[in-house]
Amino acid sequence: MRDFDVIVAGGGPAGIMAALAAAKVGVKVLIIEQNGFLGGASTAMSTGPVSPFHFRNEQVVKGIPQQFMDALVAAKGSTGHMKTLDPYGSGDSLGFFDREKYKLVAATMLEDAGVRMLFHSFISGVSLNGKTVTGVTVTNKSGLRTYSSSIVIDATGDGDVAVMAGAEYIKGEKDSGLMQPCSAMFEMANVDESKLYRYVLDHPEEFEWKTDAIPLRAFDSRLKKNYFVIQGFKTLVQQAMDSGELRFGRNSLLMLNGVNPHSMHFNSTRITGIDATDAEQLTKGELLGRNQIDSVSEFCIKYMPGFEHSYVSRTSSYLGVRETRHIIGEYILNTEDVVAGRKFSDVVSRGYFPIDIHSYSSPNGYDEGGGSWVTLQDTYDIPYRSLVPRTVDGLVLSGRVISGTSGAHGSYRTQGGIMGIGQASGIAAAMCVLDNEQPRYLEVKKLQKKLISFGASVYRDPEAMEKEEAIARKAVENFLATHKEFITDPTKIQ
Ligand SMILES: Cc1cc2nc3c(=O)[nH]c(=O)nc-3n(C[C@H](O)[C@H](O)[C@H](O)COP(=O)(O)OP(=O)(O)OC[C@H]3O[C@@H](n4cnc5c(N)ncnc54)[C@H](O)[C@@H]3O)c2cc1C
Structure with missing residues (x-):
């Protein structure tokens, strides 16, 4: 007898989707999270809006991830997907969201689905029967406790469970070992967003890229405002760097709106050379990050139009870690697959x-x-x-830790892609339990059928795509008809 059918390790976007999907298939699920809330990078690391579920105007992530977005919109916690007029640097759409609502909506959906949640618990060990994972041990206020399950889903982002189980992995880029830089994320409140927008309109040459984000569907009126993404402020930044006032590892600022009134979100600090699976290096990164946040925010208050009366209203409670380990699976997705848009029979x-x-x-x-x-x-x-580790059984990989090269990870790592992977991992794990099968032997055709029955987008749907195109086209036409001035370069509108 096992304590649970499926244990989901980690409550980030992948873990949330995995737990929901597995529970909806009808198995007993426990999700374990080290924080006192769900959301992973999107809440604890205070990352930006939900990345597109879209390729151009086609929605390619559907099913439970979309149900989650709908619930967030219904809770007045998100704009839903907004189309970026110029996708460079942002992707084809952005779903601005309130992190506090995100935590609540995720927990409510898991509760409603019957998932048991265990917070404030760090997974510090795995139980193994030979090469098969049979459970995990957590360290928390109660001491040490082991939970057993038929399948564990590793959605820890860093592959903690897989590594403790002896799975093979690479860190960062295979040859150099380089990992993407970390960023300490933050938000500023009491910003005069109109004044800032005016500055961008009047100084287009100061920006490397800039786009408006326009609504595709209705959302709560209190979230309504001008949404935009900007990267630049070249002259102001250069002057402050030359005078030694600004230290943030980059030479231009990337910022976009927070969902709440008068708030701006910053993806602007850069901490390089940190291995975020090493606690001492991570600590160093946190300290550097806090200093960079202080430097950037003080610079904004002193020099940036619209920030005169602003203040730092939020900082990430965990340094923003983009990349660490990639667990080796039965297939390693690579850059060429991603760029060429490769299709696989086991999609x-x-x-x-x-x-x-x-x-x-x-x-x-x-x-x-x-x-x-x-x-x-x-x-x-x-x-x-x-999603299947090459040398370990009883384990399904999920989220940013799946088997791929550093280059491929550079694409699938954002939230939309991660949620789609989470959904697939949860359904796969539950089906392994019901079929009493190890993940590597699961019948993929049956899995795909189940995914489709959950509304997942496994194959392109030309009919749906046509409708999505029409909605996007209409939204752009409407925006252009109602806005005399906007920051997007008209030649780049897609
Ligand atoms: C700086 C930065 C900016 C980003 N900006 C965006 C953006 O604007 N839009 C976007 O869509 N995506 C963005 N991303 C990417 C995206 O947020 C992440 O890639 C995504 O959240 C990964 O999801 P995940 O569930 O795989 O992992 P995570 O979100 O990292 O979740 C893993 C969870 O597991 C928990 N955990 C880890 N180890 C253990 C353990 N041993 N025991 C218990 N719990 C554990 C963690 O606390 C966490 O909750 C950004 C990422 C970073 C770092």
Whole structure:
């Protein structure tokens, strides 16, 4: 007898989707999270809006992830997907959300689905029967406790369970070992967003990229405002860097609206050379991050139009960690697969986001120091084999830790893609329990059928795509008809 059928390790976007999906298939699920709330990077690391569920105008992540977005919109906690007029640097859409609502909506959905939640519990050990994972041990206020299960889903982001079980992995880029830089994220409140927008309108040459984000569907009126993304402020930043006032590892500022009135969110600090699986290095990163936040926010208050009366209203409670380990699975998804939009017969989810690698060694955007922003030729498939560790049984991989190269990870790592993978991992794990089968032997056709019955987008649906195109086209027409001035370069509108 096991305590649970499925244990989900980690309550980030992947873990939430995995737990919901497994419970909806009808098995007994426990989700374990070290924080006192759900959301992972999206709440604890205070990351930006939910990345697109879209490739151009086609929605490629559907099913439970979309139900979650709908619930967030219904709770007055999100704008839902907004189309970016110029996708460079942002992706094709952005779902602005309130992190406090995100935590609550996720917990409510899990509760309603019958998932048991265990917070404030760090997974510090695994139980093994030979090479098969049979449970995990947590360290928490109650001491040490072991929970057993038929299948464990590793959604820890860093692959903690897989590594403790002896799975093979690579860290960062295979040859160099380089991992994407970390960022300490923060938000400022009491910002005069209109004044800031005016500055961008009047100084377009100061920005590397900028876009308006426009609504595709209705959302609560209290969240309504001008949504935009900007990267630049070249002259102001250069002056402050030359005078030694500004220290943040980059040479331009990336910011976008928070969902709450008069708030701006910053993805602007950069901490390079940190291995975030090493607690001492992580501590160093946290300290550097706090200093950079202070430097950037004081700079904004002193020099930036619209920030005169603003203040730092939120900082990440965990340094923003983009990349650590990639567990080796039965298939290693690679950059070529992603860029060419490769399709696989064992597809369980679809990827769509450009390869977004922040520069490892240069303060520049994407053009130096190994950074890249590569748009894809088409959507690509996430093969089921990338969710199955090569040498360990009883374990399904989920979220950013699945089997892929550093380059491929640069695409599937954002939230939309991660949620699609989470959904697939949860259904797979539950089906393994019901079929009494190890993940590597699960019948993929049956899994795909189940995913489709849950509304997941496993294959392109031309009819749905046509409707999505029409909605997006209409939204753009409406925006252009009602806005005399806007910051997006008209030649770049897509
Ligand atoms: C700086 C930064 C900016 C980003 N910006 C965006 C953005 O604007 N839009 C977007 O869509 N995506 C963004 N992302 C990417 C995205 O947020 C993450 O890649 C995504 O959240 C990964 O999901 P995950 O569930 O795989 O892992 P995570 O979100 O990292 O979740 C893992 C969870 O597991 C828990 N955990 C880990 N180890 C243990 C353990 N041993 N025991 C118990 N619990 C554990 C963690 O506390 C966490 O809750 C950004 C990421 C970073 C770092």
